[in-house]
Amino acid sequence: MKEHEYFMRLALAEAEAAYREGEVPVGAVLVIKKEVIARDHNRTEQLMDPTAHAEMLCLTAAVTHLRSKYLRQATLYVTLEPCAMCAGALGWSQIGQIVFAVRDPERGFTRYAPSLLHPKTRWCEGPCASESQTLLQRFFREIR
Amino acid sequence: MKEHEYFMRLALAEAEAAYREGEVPVGAVLVIKKEVIARDHNRTEQLMDPTAHAEMLCLTAAVTHLRSKYLRQATLYVTLEPCAMCAGALGWSQIGQIVFAVRDPERGFTRYAPSLLHPKTRWCEGPCASESQTLLQRFFREIR
Numbered sequence: 001m002k003e004h005e006y007f008m009r010l011a012l013a014e015a016e017a018a019y020r021e022g023e024v025p026v027g028a029v030l031v032i033k034k035e036v037i038a039r040d041h042n043r044t045e046q047l048m049d050p051t052a053h054a055e056m057l058c059l060t061a062a063v064t065h066l067r068s069k070y071l072r073q074a075t076l077y078v079t080l081e082p083c084a085m086c087a088g089a090l091g092w093s094q095i096g097q098i099v100f101a102v103r104d105p106e107r108g109f110t111r112y113a114p115s116l117l118h119p120k121t122r123w124c125e126g127p128c129a130s131e132s133q134t135l136l137q138r139f140f141r142e143i144r
Numbered sequence: 145m146k147e148h149e150y151f152m153r154l155a156l157a158e159a160e161a162a163y164r165e166g167e168v169p170v171g172a173v174l175v176i177k178k179e180v181i182a183r184d185h186n187r188t189e190q191l192m193d194p195t196a197h198a199e200m201l202c203l204t205a206a207v208t209h210l211r212s213k214y215l216r217q218a219t220l221y222v223t224l225e226p227c228a229m230c231a232g233a234l235g236w237s238q239i240g241q242i243v244f245a246v247r248d249p250e251r252g253f254t255r256y257a258p259s260l261l262h263p264k265t266r267w268c269e270g271p272c273a274s275e276s277q278t279l280l281q282r283f284f285r286e287i288r
Binding site: 056112 | 188189192193194195200203204207208211212213214227228229230231232233235236237256257259260
């Protein structure tokens with residue numbers, strides 16, 4: 001759990017960078033054997049691209065770096081539950097593990113389609129939940 | 145229907161290009177007001193990226209070209225039913241219409257999560273169904 005918290009704090013730092021840039025504050029870090037392979041945050045406004053979620057950017061960076069379509073050894077830490085698009089992408093990559101901080105009751109994949117992930121992918125939730133939730137609430141309070 | 149067939153034939157030409165490159169033969173064309181804005185085919189092997197589906201490449205090219213996150217005026221023609229990742233991405237873009245040639249009983253979004261699309265997105269299936277099916281069957285017969 002300490003390891004999960006350590007990497008989730010890096011993902012939170014990415015979420016805070018997104019917040020400062022006026023993006024929905026979600027961050028992600030992709031780790032293999034305790035090494036950070038990719039880290040990024042939501043950039044949908046900056047790139048004007050609705051697919052530029054933190055998870056998608058990390059996934060594409062990681063597969064490019066590793067020259068492999070598959071991420072079976074990797075763990076993705078992300079501050080918000082992935083949406084179905086991201087879960088579908090992570091499913092294609094056969095990622096080993098997904099750890100997210102808080103659920104997304106509106107858009108989270110567990111509500112829409114929990115079977116999108118590869119059968120061998122493990123996932124859990126919880127590390128840094130309150131910090132992630134606070135940041136998201138602050139963002140949405142300010143823009144409304 | 146003639147218009148659907150016309151653009152689906154362009155998508156089929158993309159699928160044939162994918163076939164020649166050793167990719168799963170799926171092609172897509174994105175159209176706004178009868179003008180082709182983007183066209184591409186599956187490039188998951190070439191880019192070593194499991195997210196490089198024809199639909200994702202067309203979507204990203206179109207939003208970059210249009211400088212807009214939304215594709216409400218657009219129709220996407222694709223030779224195979226989109227997977228959940230692509231449907232989720234198309235949902236975020238609020239695309240106007242999706243036309244696909246044949247269903248994907250294994251990975252198609254209508255089986256996993258039909259509610260992934262935006263409520264206003266219309267979709268239909270059928271144009272050039274037999275041509276698309278024949279190309280896919282030829283590909284999978286040859287690699288097995």
